[in-house]
Amino acid sequence: xxxxxxxxxxxxxxxxxxxxxxxxxxxxxxxxxxxxxxxxxxxxxxxxxxxxxxxxxxxxxxxxxxxxxxxxxxxxxxxxxxxxxxxxxxxxxxxxxxxxxxxxxxxxxxxxxxxxxxxxxxxxxxxxxxxxxxxxxxxxxxxxxxxxxxxxxxxxxxxxxxxxxxxxxxxxxxxxxxxxxxxxxxxxxxxxxxxxxxxxxxxxxxxxxxxxxxxxxxxxxxxxxxxxxxxxxxxxxxxxxxxxxxxxxxxxxxxxxxxxxxxxxxxxxxxxxxxxxxxxxxxxxxxxxxxxxxxxxxxxxxxxxxxxxxxxxxxxxxxxxxxxxxxxxxxxxxxxxxxxxxxxxxxxxxxxxxxxxxxxxxxxxxxxxxxxxxxxxxxxxxxxxxxxxxxxxxxxxxxxxxxxx
Amino acid sequence: xxxxxxxxxxxxxxxxxxxxxxxxxxxxxxxxxxxxxxxxxxxxxxxxxxxxxxxxxxxxxxxxxxxxxxxxxxxxxxxxxxxxxxxxxxxxxxxxxxxxxxxxxxxxxxxxxxxxxxxxxxxxxxxxxxxxxxxxxxxxxxxxxxxxxxxxxxxxxxxxxxxxxxxxxxxxxxxxxxxxxxxxxxxxxxxxxxxxxxxxxxxxxxxxxxxxxxxxxxxxxxxxxxxxxxxxxxxxxxxxxxxxxxxxxxxxxxxxxxxxxxxxxxxxxxxxxxxxxxxxxxxxxxxxxxxxxxxxxxxxxxxxxxxxxxxxxxxxxxxxxxxxxxxxxxxxxxxxxxxxxxxxxxxxxxxxxxxxxxxxxxxxxxxxxxxxxxxxxxxxxxxxxxxxxxxxxxxxxxxxxxxxx
Numbered sequence: 001x002x003x004x005x006x007x008x009x010x011x012x013x014x015x016x017x018x019x020x021x022x023x024x025x026x027x028x029x030x031x032x033x034x035x036x037x038x039x040x041x042x043x044x045x046x047x048x049x050x051x052x053x054x055x056x057x058x059x060x061x062x063x064x065x066x067x068x069x070x071x072x073x074x075x076x077x078x079x080x081x082x083x084x085x086x087x088x089x090x091x092x093x094x095x096x097x098x099x100x101x102x103x104x105x106x107x108x109x110x111x112x113x114x115x116x117x118x119x120x121x122x123x124x125x126x127x128x129x130x131x132x133x134x135x136x137x138x139x140x141x142x143x144x145x146x147x148x149x150x151x152x153x154x155x156x157x158x159x160x161x162x163x164x165x166x167x168x169x170x171x172x173x174x175x176x177x178x179x180x181x182x183x184x185x186x187x188x189x190x191x192x193x194x195x196x197x198x199x200x201x202x203x204x205x206x207x208x209x210x211x212x213x214x215x216x217x218x219x220x221x222x223x224x225x226x227x228x229x230x231x232x233x234x235x236x237x238x239x240x241x242x243x244x245x246x247x248x249x250x251x252x253x254x255x256x257x258x259x260x261x262x263x264x265x266x267x268x269x270x271x272x273x274x275x276x277x278x279x280x281x282x283x284x285x286x287x288x289x290x291x292x293x294x295x296x297x298x299x300x301x302x303x304x305x306x307x308x309x310x311x312x313x314x315x316x317x318x319x320x321x322x323x324x325x326x327x328x329x330x331x332x333x334x335x336x337x338x339x340x341x342x343x344x345x346x347x348x349x350x351x352x353x354x355x356x357x358x359x360x361x362x363x364x365x366x367x368x369x370x371x372x373x374x375x376x377x378x379x380x381x382x383x384x385x386x387x388x389x390x391x392x393x394x395x396x397x398x399x400x401x402x403x404x405x
Numbered sequence: 406x407x408x409x410x411x412x413x414x415x416x417x418x419x420x421x422x423x424x425x426x427x428x429x430x431x432x433x434x435x436x437x438x439x440x441x442x443x444x445x446x447x448x449x450x451x452x453x454x455x456x457x458x459x460x461x462x463x464x465x466x467x468x469x470x471x472x473x474x475x476x477x478x479x480x481x482x483x484x485x486x487x488x489x490x491x492x493x494x495x496x497x498x499x500x501x502x503x504x505x506x507x508x509x510x511x512x513x514x515x516x517x518x519x520x521x522x523x524x525x526x527x528x529x530x531x532x533x534x535x536x537x538x539x540x541x542x543x544x545x546x547x548x549x550x551x552x553x554x555x556x557x558x559x560x561x562x563x564x565x566x567x568x569x570x571x572x573x574x575x576x577x578x579x580x581x582x583x584x585x586x587x588x589x590x591x592x593x594x595x596x597x598x599x600x601x602x603x604x605x606x607x608x609x610x611x612x613x614x615x616x617x618x619x620x621x622x623x624x625x626x627x628x629x630x631x632x633x634x635x636x637x638x639x640x641x642x643x644x645x646x647x648x649x650x651x652x653x654x655x656x657x658x659x660x661x662x663x664x665x666x667x668x669x670x671x672x673x674x675x676x677x678x679x680x681x682x683x684x685x686x687x688x689x690x691x692x693x694x695x696x697x698x699x700x701x702x703x704x705x706x707x708x709x710x711x712x713x714x715x716x717x718x719x720x721x722x723x724x725x726x727x728x729x730x731x732x733x734x735x736x737x738x739x740x741x742x743x744x745x746x747x748x749x750x751x752x753x754x755x756x757x758x759x760x761x762x763x764x765x766x767x768x769x770x771x772x773x774x775x776x777x778x779x780x781x782x783x784x785x786x787x788x789x790x791x792x793x794x795x796x797x798x799x800x801x802x803x804x805x806x807x808x809x810x
Contacts, residue, residue, distance in 0.1 A: 014767055045808065047789055048796020052809020065809065072810040221810060247810065346767065350807055352800035353769065374769055374785060383787035 001361070001397035002284055003334045004324070005291045005389075007060070008316055009053060009245070010298030012342030012355040012373055013309070021309040021345065022356065022372040027317035029325055030358070033337050034371035037360035040381025041373065042389065043352070044341055050352045053298070056340035057251045062235075062390040063228055070153045071223025072247065077145060079250030080137040084225040089151045089182060091222045093134075093142040094159065095214035098194065101166050106159070107140040109212035114202030115140065118214055121196050127188050128181070134217075137246060144219055146185060152178035152224070158190050159218035167218055186219060193217040230256035231289075235394055236401070240283045242276055243267070243293035252291065269296040269312055277320040281327045288399065294320065301343035309345055334361035334397045336389070337371065354383060361396050406766070406802035407689055408739045409729070410696045410794075412465070413721055414458060414650070415703030417747030417760040417778055418714070426714040426750065427761065427777040432722035434730055435763070435776040438742050443768040445786025446759035446778065447794065449746055455757045458703070461745035462656045467640075467795040468633055475558045476628025477652065482550060484655030485542045489630040494556045494587060496627045498539075498547040499564065500619035503599065506571050511564070512545040514617035519607030520545070523619055526601050532593050533586070539622075542651060549624055551590060557583035557629070563595050564623035572623055591624060598622040635661035636694075640795060642804055645688045647681055648672070648698035657696065674701040674717055682725040686732045693804065699725065706748035714750055739766035739802045741794070742776065759788060766801050 013020040022030075043049070044056040045065060054075050055065035073090035084090060095115055097105040108115075115136060122134040130148035137143055154173040160166075170186040172179035194216050197203060203213035231239045233256075241252035242260050244267035249259055262279045264272030273294055283290045294316055300309035321337070328335070338357035341350045356376035358368075366380035377383070384392070394400045418425040427435075448454070449461040450470055459480050460470035478495035489495060500520055502510040513520075520541060528539040535553035542548055559578040565571075575591040577584030599621050602608060608618035636644045638661075646657035647665050649672035654664055667684045669677030678699055688695045699721055705714035726742070733740070743762035746755045761781035763773075771785035782788075789797070799805045 015769060018770075020769070041785075041787065046796075047793040048798075048800055048805070049793075050800055050805045050807050052807055055809030069809060344767075347803060352797060352805060374771060377769075377771070377785045377787060378783075383789070 001332055001334060001399070002287070003289045003336070003393045003397045004280065004284060004328065005289070005336045005393065006320070007057070007291070007293050007338060007340050008297045008313070009293065009295045009340055010301045010343030010350065011313065011339035012353055013301070014342070014344040014346055014351070014353060016306050016346055020373050021306055021313055023374070025310045025313040025317070027313055027371065029317045029321035030337060030371040031369065032325060033321070033335060033360045034358045034368050034375065036365060037358045038363040038366050038381055039356070039358045039368040039376040039379025040384050041354035041377045042338060042357045042384050042386050043354050044386035046385070047354070048352050050350050051341045052350065053245070053340055054247055054251055056386065057248055059386045060340065060389055061231065061251070061255055062387060063255070064387065068226045068228060069223070070226070072221035073143065073223040074225050075247055075250035075254060076137065076221070077143045077250065078253040079246030079248070080135060080143050082133070082135055082143060082145065084145065085147065086225060087151060088225045089146040089153050089222055090225070091144045091186070091219040093144050094218045095140045095142065096216050096218045097212040097214065098216045102164050103160070103167065103216070103218070104163060105212050106161070106163065106218065108214035110140055111206070111211045112139060113206055113209070113211060115214060117202050118197055118200060121200065122193060122217065125192065127185050127192070130185050132189060140214070142217065144189065144217070146182065150178045151182045152176055153222045154179040155183040155186060155222050157220035158186060159220040161220070167216060190217065190219070226254055228255050232256055235390060235399070237288035237394070237399055239289040239291060240287040241291045241293070242279050242283065244271060245293065245295050248293050257291070258287070267295040269299050269308060271296060273316060274319045277323045281324060284328055284333060292320070297339070298343050301345050302348055304345050304348045306345045330360065334359065334393055336393055357381065357384070359396065363396060406737055406739060406804070407692070408694050408741070408798045408802045409685065409689060409733065410694070410741045410798065411725070412462070412696070412698050412743060412745050413702045413718070414698065414700045414745055415706045415748030415755065416718065416744035417758055418706070419747070419749040419751055419756070419758060421711050421751055425778050426711055426718055428779070430715045430718040430722070432718055432776065434722045434726035435742060436774065437730060438726070438740060438765045439763045439773050439776040439780065441770060442763045442765035443771050443786055444761070444763045444773040444781040444784025445789055446782045447743060447762045447789050447791050448757070448759050449791035451790070452759070453757050455755045456746045457755065458650070458745055459652055459656055461791065462653055464791045465745065465794055466636060466656070466660055467792060468660070469792065473631045473633060474628070475631070477626035478548065478628040479630050480652055480655035480659060481542065481626070482548045482655065483658040484651030485540060485548050487538070487540060487548060487550065489550065490552065491630060492556060493630045494551040494558050494627055495630070496549045496591070496624045498549050498622050498624045500545045500547065501621050501623045502617040502619065503621045507569050508565070508572065508621070508623070509568060510617050511566070511568065511623065513619035515545055516611070516616045517544060518611055518614070518616060520619060522607050523602055523605060526605065527598060527622065530597065532590050535590050537594060545619070547622065549594065549622070551587065555583045555586060557581055557587045558627045559584040560588040560591060560627050562625035563591060564625040566625070572621060595622065595624070631659055633660050637661055640799055640804070641806070642693035644694040644696060645692040646696045646698070647684050647688065649676060650698065650700050653698050662696070663692070672700040674704050674713060676701060678721060679724045682728045686729060689733055689738065702744070703748050706750050707753055709750050709753045711750045735765065739764065739798055741798055762786065762789070764801065768801060
């Protein structure tokens, strides 16, 4: 049997006027999965822990985020198509705008003019015997990689995440000398980025055109290359990922899954999720395990937009779940519908509230009729931990190994 | 948002004539919390583990009792207002009465006459380079602290907890030489206590007055100073404790909470819990987290008195929960009602039966209408672990940190 894991990012919620978005949305196809499947609620990382999307997905793929996660940087690097070597430190960066030593725009006006050229100026330099890899990602974003000896990810960000202040000095977060050294290298890099970029012809041209100069690089989320047993070695099957979010693609690449790109998939509420559903149905012909990730639900939640979240759920139901139920061989496929975390629209940020989960396949169908946080909490799975979801999926798909005799 | 954790000690129970005390008690205010909140059952330490009040509270505050708990002694020491240093061994003691080498009263007739003077005789002595701190607690109780090198808490009690036998010799509980040495020091201390106390003028006076002499010190529950990350460092908020039970106060002091004393609070069924409720409502004005502990339910359970337990629950409902629901700003406060463990009146001791829990606040209200063990087991929290309760409370109160990105 094959398995399909569908994650609607941040879909879980709390009550607004007594109801969650899932409770008011019209989503007949999700309800079919709930009605004909087994349901429950799930702590993706652990009860009470507010997961990021990265730590949540690591946990859902069976990795212990408390052990393997040191920061967002490495997953952004993988998401940008870079490869890391043991000991590499990766840090997420923004091109930003400084004026009189203070940050006036953290994204350099979101204008991409000449950023490729500026990137090349910083890529390949060396500081204190550490080789610097600097690569552009989408928009104003970039990834910084330190390659060398005696490095540590225990350093603070230079991005203060606020305006009208200078960039922060990076400081060591523990007493280790490697951390002190790495923070110093990052500070030197930040100084060099200002020096090299400030007088660069690209920025002269940007200013001439009335655009903000990209005259500093701000860094945050340093992490060391995670040592993950590959998904294939861990579970004995090949997995494929369909997502338009670089952080999630990064988690999947770090675990060795194949990445299937879909034209028109944006990772936003406007994403062409019909195409993603088609790609999913097709991927199931070639892979034992397919992971489909849809981000729009989380985006609507961070905007505090209940109605948009409800509509996104309805669109997923119609454009993704409907076609999948129609076209996937349900006799031969375990389908899991869930979320990576709750993002209540009322608080506009991730929360630790458990997410609803429904599993369709060779399961003990329960009495739940609707797919929602509160309906699923009465289901046959009770309350489960995300860390063990993959094992459960593979068990139901008859791909699990016996432990013992 | 602020948080209030209300623990009714030992409130969980099993069935007597088909009902638990919570099921027969008239407690409209607790039922409001259940009806308007989210409910569940909770293993405070772990399924199947019969927790003490100390280990249960450690776990409820997020500490792993299997790692940090070595014995009751240190928490009694903290509860008595003493401070411990790294490596100190603390042991709980009773003044008792020996006759012809056998214990005839484990509490020296519960008579306090001259105990202060006797305490001073033993305080400050030195045995094998170990400095002895000996301090009186309430009634016939005391705390013994060993300060020195090469000490261990892995030693057996000298208090046999029965009558008409001599005090036990303390023996090492593992093969460590430190344990052997510490047991020997305790045995020497016990011998000295007999020698110093037997002929003391205080005991001559006690005998003259027809009282039992306090002529030996019995020790139990040796523990090493626990290394706890302070509550404030752990959660980023300041907590306050309202309790009249020295062991619980000790756990809270060990974790760095402020202790709020309440006149008339006794830790027994006769406690002035109206005053405790007032202190709680007031403390919520100054603290982000307030912990209210009420002991009477446990006392009635240990006495095997179903009716007294039911009445204590009704009194808590009327005198504590009612005023709190009236006077606390419910929009701005997460309220948690639960117990530290079950103490079934039928067995008169702690049990591992999970406790009911109800949380009022920004929660997914469920269909539970009554606060009881069996009603709550059908609630939206399902079955949770006490270790992660604080994380859940802080998540609901929007004081949780994001793990990941």
